[in-house]
Amino acid sequence: MPSQKQSIILGVAVATILSTSYLSFINFLCCAGMIAAGMVTVWHYTSTHNLTIPAGRGAVMGLIAAGIGSFLAIFLNFALIKLGIRADLAISQFVIDTFGENMPPEALDDMREQMDKPVTFAGYFVNGLIGLVVSAIFGAIGGAIGASVFKKGRDITPDEGVV
Amino acid sequence: MATLQTFQLQLTSESMELSDTRRPVSRGWWVAFFSCLILGMVATLPPFLPEAAREVIMGGFSAVCHQLPSRSYHVNGISLAVCHRCMGIYYATAAGAIIFLLMRNRPRILSSKAGAIIVASLIPLGIDWLIDVIGWWSNTPYSRFATGALFGSAAGIYYTKALVELFQKRSQPADESTEMAAIDVNVDAL
Numbered sequence: 001m002p003s004q005k006q007s008i009i010l011g012v013a014v015a016t017i018l019s020t021s022y023l024s025f026i027n028f029l030c031c032a033g034m035i036a037a038g039m040v041t042v043w044h045y046t047s048t049h050n051l052t053i054p055a056g057r058g059a060v061m062g063l064i065a066a067g068i069g070s071f072l073a074i075f076l077n078f079a080l081i082k083l084g085i086r087a088d089l090a091i092s093q094f095v096i097d098t099f100g101e102n103m104p105p106e107a108l109d110d111m112r113e114q115m116d117k118p119v120t121f122a123g124y125f126v127n128g129l130i131g132l133v134v135s136a137i138f139g140a141i142g143g144a145i146g147a148s149v150f151k152k153g154r155d156i157t158p159d160e161g162v163v
Numbered sequence: 164m165a166t167l168q169t170f171q172l173q174l175t176s177e178s179m180e181l182s183d184t185r186r187p188v189s190r191g192w193w194v195a196f197f198s199c200l201i202l203g204m205v206a207t208l209p210p211f212l213p214e215a216a217r218e219v220i221m222g223g224f225s226a227v228c229h230q231l232p233s234r235s236y237h238v239n240g241i242s243l244a245v246c247h248r249c250m251g252i253y254y255a256t257a258a259g260a261i262i263f264l265l266m267r268n269r270p271r272i273l274s275s276k277a278g279a280i281i282v283a284s285l286i287p288l289g290i291d292w293l294i295d296v297i298g299w300w301s302n303t304p305y306s307r308f309a310t311g312a313l314f315g316s317a318a319g320i321y322y323t324k325a326l327v328e329l330f331q332k333r334s335q336p337a338d339e340s341t342e343m344a345a346i347d348v349n350v351d352a353l
Contacts, residue, residue: 056329130223148277
């Protein structure tokens with residue numbers, strides 16, 4: 001069976017980019033970034049090798065791509081935060097400016113308190129791990145959808161290895 | 164005198180797919196169902212947790228949801244970890260697993276119409292979001308939850324299908340070239 005590494009690397013790149021800084025806002029649209037990463041992984045694999053793969057294989061490829069991409073994004077985002085590129089503060093300020101009038105005062109105070117809190121790597125890493133699990137699940141969903149949609153050629157046998 | 168004979172029948176992947184869906188619920192189905200259900204339940208936890216744990220959960224889901232208080236469900240004044248739409252998606256993926264169970268005798272529809280099903284499930288969600296952004300209509304918690312649930316159901320169906328296939332393939336050693344099934348048949352001697 002053709003190697004899946006190239007396709008998974010592409011999926012990882014898509015997932016990492018769409019999980020970093022301001023581009024990560026796309027995931028506010030129902031984890032669209034992670035679903036896209038899973039679908040791109042499967043699309044590249046089936047298009048490159050003219051194959052149709054089982055949904056299970058697509059789900060595994062999507063899960064791997066989104067999981068690794070989210071993991072790498074934890075470190076990238078933390079580095080950007082330390083460099084002063086605060087996409088998280090930008091979205092919080094946007095929310096306060098746009099929706100602040102309709103928010104309860106306690107919620108506003110909570111948000112401002114969160115914005116003033118210093119970001120530690122340990123806290124950020126733990127939060128990132130929870131996000132990684134969610135991202136991996138949606139990457140698997142994207143890969144399963146991709147395998148069902150992108151059918152390019154002969155069915156591969158199911159007993160061949162994953163990577 | 165009846166004799167037992169073992170026949171090996173070569174099955175096409177088509178007929179194997181049909182026979183797979185008539186089997187009892189597989190381990191893959193349970194994994195799919197409970198992973199989706201647990202995801203939704205974890206996102207529902209924040210109002211019931213101490214503050215420190217709540218912050219961890221909220222922080223974890225902040226990467227995948229805007230968590231706007233005005234667009235999230237609240238319990239005792241504390242919002243859940245995700246918005247109305249995402250909550251609909253998460254719980255509906257578990258419902259998608261149940262829908263897959265009910266449709267498992269009709270695998271053709273799921274395979275051949277996959278693209279159409281996904282696009283159709285996204286249209287109401289897209290319309291609900293877009294017309295709110297444009298300002299034509301203010302969507303409601305119900306519309307956000309319902310449109311999210313529609314997409315979640317479809318996504319859950321294919322996620323479940325994938326895990327069912329994955330676990331079934333791992334439990335069945337396959338031949339090098341094609342899928343084989345050994346069937347024991349009790350036949351009367353002619």
